[in-house]
Amino acid sequence: MFNSPFFTYFWRFAGAFSVRSKIMGIVVALALLLGVGITVQVRAVFLYTLEERLQEQGVSVARDVAARATDMILVNDLFALYQLLEETRNNNPDLRYAFVVGQDGSVLAHTFGVGFPTELIEQNVPRGDDHHQTILLETDEGPVWDTAVPIFDGRAGYARVGFSENSIQTSIARLTSQIVLTTVLVSAIGIVAAAGLTWIVTRPILQLKEAAEAVGQRDFSQRLDPWANDEIGQLTTAFNRMTVELAQAEQERAEREQLRSQLLEKVIAAQEEERRRIARELHDETGQALTSLMVRLQMMNELCANPELKTQVEGLRQLAAQTLEGVHNLSVELRPSVLDDLGLTAALERYIQEYRRHTAVEVDLVVLGLEERLPAPMETALYRIVQESLTNIARHAQAETASVLLERRPDRVRAIIEDDGVGFDPLAANNGERLGLYGMRERAELLNGQLTIESSPGQGATIYIEVPL
Amino acid sequence: MRNEGRRTRDERNERPLFLLIVALFLLVGCGRPTETAVVNLSDLRPLAEPEATTVKPLRVAVAAIISPRGTVDSYTPLLEYLQQELDRPVELVQRRTYGEINDLIEAGEIDLAFVCTSAYVVGKREFDMQLLLAPRVQGDTVYYSLLIVPADSPAQNMEDLRGAIFAFTDPISTSGRNYPVWLVQQMGETPESFFSRTFHTYSHDDVIRAVANRVADGAAVDSLVYAFALEREPELAAQTRVIHQSPPFGIPPVVVNPDARPQLMAELRDVLLAMPHNPAGRAALQAAGIDDFVPIEDEAYDSVRTLETAVNLAVSD
Numbered sequence: 030m031f032n033s034p035f036f037t038y039f040w041r042f043a044g045a046f047s048v049r050s051k052i053m054g055i056v057v058a059l060a061l062l063l064g065v066g067i068t069v070q071v072r073a074v075f076l077y078t079l080e081e082r083l084q085e086q087g088v089s090v091a092r093d094v095a096a097r098a099t100d101m102i103l104v105n106d107l108f109a110l111y112q113l114l115e116e117t118r119n120n121n122p123d124l125r126y127a128f129v130v131g132q133d134g135s136v137l138a139h140t141f142g143v144g145f146p147t148e149l150i151e152q153n154v155p156r157g158d159d160h161h162q163t164i165l166l167e168t169d170e171g172p173v174w175d176t177a178v179p180i181f182d183g184r185a186g187y188a189r190v191g192f193s194e195n196s197i198q199t200s201i202a203r204l205t206s207q208i209v210l211t212t213v214l215v216s217a218i219g220i221v222a223a224a225g226l227t228w229i230v231t232r233p234i235l236q237l238k239e240a241a242e243a244v245g246q247r248d249f250s251q252r253l254d255p256w257a258n259d260e261i262g263q264l265t266t267a268f269n270r271m272t273v274e275l276a277q278a279e280q281e282r283a284e285r286e287q288l289r290s291q292l293l294e295k296v297i298a299a300q301e302e303e304r305r306r307i308a309r310e311l312h313d314e315t316g317q318a319l320t321s322l323m324v325r326l327q328m329m330n331e332l333c334a335n336p337e338l339k340t341q342v343e344g345l346r347q348l349a350a351q352t353l354e355g356v357h358n359l360s361v362e363l364r365p366s367v368l369d370d371l372g373l374t375a376a377l378e379r380y381i382q383e384y385r386r387h388t389a390v391e392v393d394l395v396v397l398g399l400e401e402r403l404p405a406p407m408e409t410a411l412y413r414i415v416q417e418s419l420t421n422i423a424r425h426a427q428a429e430t431a432s433v434l435l436e437r438r439p440d441r442v443r444a445i446i447e448d449d450g451v452g453f454d455p456l457a458a459n460n461g462e463r464l465g466l467y468g469m470r471e472r473a474e475l476l477n478g479q480l481t482i483e484s485s486p487g488q489g490a491t492i493y494i495e496v497p498l
Numbered sequence: 499m500r501n502e503g504r505r506t507r508d509e510r511n512e513r514p515l516f517l518l519i520v521a522l523f524l525l526v527g528c529g530r531p532t533e534t535a536v537v538n539l540s541d542l543r544p545l546a547e548p549e550a551t552t553v554k555p556l557r558v559a560v561a562a563i564i565s566p567r568g569t570v571d572s573y574t575p576l577l578e579y580l581q582q583e584l585d586r587p588v589e590l591v592q593r594r595t596y597g598e599i600n601d602l603i604e605a606g607e608i609d610l611a612f613v614c615t616s617a618y619v620v621g622k623r624e625f626d627m628q629l630l631l632a633p634r635v636q637g638d639t640v641y642y643s644l645l646i647v648p649a650d651s652p653a654q655n656m657e658d659l660r661g662a663i664f665a666f667t668d669p670i671s672t673s674g675r676n677y678p679v680w681l682v683q684q685m686g687e688t689p690e691s692f693f694s695r696t697f698h699t700y701s702h703d704d705v706i707r708a709v710a711n712r713v714a715d716g717a718a719v720d721s722l723v724y725a726f727a728l729e730r731e732p733e734l735a736a737q738t739r740v741i742h743q744s745p746p747f748g749i750p751p752v753v754v755n756p757d758a759r760p761q762l763m764a765e766l767r768d769v770l771l772a773m774p775h776n777p778a779g780r781a782a783l784q785a786a787g788i789d790d791f792v793p794i795e796d797e798a799y800d801s802v803r804t805l806e807t808a809v810n811l812a813v814s815d
């Protein structure tokens with residue numbers, strides 16, 4: 030029933046109005062309905078009662094006239110009859126007319142003065158054994174209740190009296206206007222009261238709505254005063270409990286987040302330190318060892334006369350040279366000392382130079398305004414992000430060209446890495462890729478920066494990094 | 499299919515609402531008979547004069563010895579009998595006083611009249627009202643004036659009614675006015691000095707009711723009417739008491755106007771005299787409280803004349 034098309038239509042209609050309009054509408058509609066209903070009903074009952082009384086009055090007066098007219102008619106005292114009718118008319122303001130018809134059908138006396146509306150006679154002719162006969166006559170002056178009573182069992186004719194409904198109509202009109210006036214007054218009072226009530230009822234609802242919107246904006250400090258212990262008051266209390274719990278949860282989350290980033294920062298710092306140490310170790314210890322090994326092998330080669338041995342030594346020296354290069358590369362890969370020594374620009378130039386050598390991707394580096402060194406954690410982070418991005422491009426993008434833009438603004442540093450590869454859906458990247466992207470983002474966020482990826486399949490990819498100074 | 503089912507259900511839901519609205523309108527409209535004749539009450543026209551009847555009705559007057567309604571009840575069968583026997587319409591004419599009837603008879607407006615004794619005496623003297631017949635009641639053509647008082651009244655005779663309220667019938671009634679006035683005059687008084695207050699009821703049955711209901715402390719009444727009234731309203735017997743009866747007077751006669759055609763008089767006489775000889779006539783006589791009709795002579799009313807003269811002389815003194 031509640032999901033019938035009728036109700037759907039009803040809710041679409043009712044839902045288009047605010048609660049205030051609805052309450053006001055209900056009050057006004059109720060007042061109107063009540064007013065109209067009462068007016069109609071009271072009018073009907075009043076009319077019915079008054080008409081009944083008018084009919085009873087008509088019968089009573091007609092019978093009185095008939096009883097008193099009997100002797101007058103029998104002794105032909107027409108003047109007394111006329112006086113009787115006049116007296117009757119004077120005593121009954123609603124009496125429109127009275128007349129007496131003799132046994133032969135002629136009018137013996139009447140209250141019309143000069144002349145008589147002759148068509149009236151035939152309208153209501155009683156039989157001799159009737160107690161009375163009442164009909165409703167439509168006249169040019171409005172409805173008239175016409176009562177006929179036989180005189181002396183009809184042997185002396187009959188008496189007719191007509192009572193006009195005009196006074197009833199006047200009373201009804203007066204009553205109706207009174208009721209309508211009362212209805213309007215009561216409605217006006219009701220509307221004012223309803224307006225006040227609506228304000229009282231909807232104020233907490235509107236406050237709740239505003240507070241809920243604030244909570245939506247992650248403002249969990251909202252607390253409302255529950256005005257009353259009604260449903261809305263209970264809702265307010267529940268809302269307050271919810272914001273308290275949300276605030277607590279938010280605080281816990283923020284603390285966890287802070288711990289996590291601190292931990293991450295430490296992990297990354299430790300990792301970098303470890304890399305730096307290993308790189309230095311490789312460079313200083315292993316590199317030195319390999320270099321002296323090569324020098325010794327060179328000297329051995331010069332001292333050695335045996336050509337076969339000489340060849341063997343030369344092979345060893347070359348192996349040592351290759352291993353030295355491998356160690357060097359590994360060292361640079363782990364942590365280019367140039368990053369610490371000469372800064373981000375030099376490190377990136379060096380890295381891209383190496384990158385070009387190892388991959389088919391044409392990379393273009395543009396650095397603007399970076400004459401001064403940046404803070405070390407920022408340099409490391411930016412270097413690692415660019416490194417990770419270019420590694421990803423080489424692995425997945427099938428790109429021909431890529432470009433790296435690094436720009437220092439007064440208050441921030443911006444980096445843009447772009448490629449013309451196959452692109453990807455950042456939300457649908459597979460787990461490994463997502464982890465890589467996540468690491469990049471984490472690094473940016475540790476510096477209070479932001480990392481944005483714009484890409485879609487077939488459209489290449491652009492990564493924006495902004496870090497405040 | 500689903501939509502159709504839903505529509506049917508919605509229609510079913512709307513039907514009671516519709517019926518409710520219709521019922522409301524019916525409720526408002528009820529209580530009014532549907533009479534739709536429209537009459538123009540300001541369209542006043544002169545009333546048509548009664549059409550002149552082709553057959554002149556026989557106009558029969560009955561003096562207001564008893565009340566107009568009582569007269570209609572008592573005399574209607576007799577008039578209907580006359581109408582049938584004479585084969586012409588008969589019209590009953592009543593007036594409030596004896597005098598008005600006498601005037602009508604004198605003017606020739608009345609063909610046949612049942613008048614009271616004194617009205618006859620006056621009519622005979624003034625315009626030669628003609629006697630036709632006299633009714634016989636309880637075997638005789640006389641009646642009496644009875645002095646009546648409420649049943650619980652201590653009064654035993656007229657003397658005891660000094661200072662009382664006394665009701666007369668008609669100003670020229672023998673039994674209802676002249677005889678009691680004569681009684682008062684015998685005591686050297688006038689009605690005005692003897693009674694505290696007097697009034698006229700014009701008919702005899704009303705005077706009995708006046709005494710029965712103690713509107714009057716005493717009254718004089720036609721013995722025929724009294725007997726007839728007691729017969730029809732036995733409770734009156736318990737409420738009234740007769741304390742005095744007058745000498746006999748000639749019974750109220752049946753008369754015709756002085757210019758009545760002899761043929762009509764003969765015809766009327768024949769019809770009235772023949773009444774006891776057929777059932778319809780007997781029933782009509784019984785309703786009027788009459789045994790039959792008999793011829794009567796003017797001398798029968800001499801005692802009435804004597805009384806009237808005595809009373810009028812006393813009044814003119």
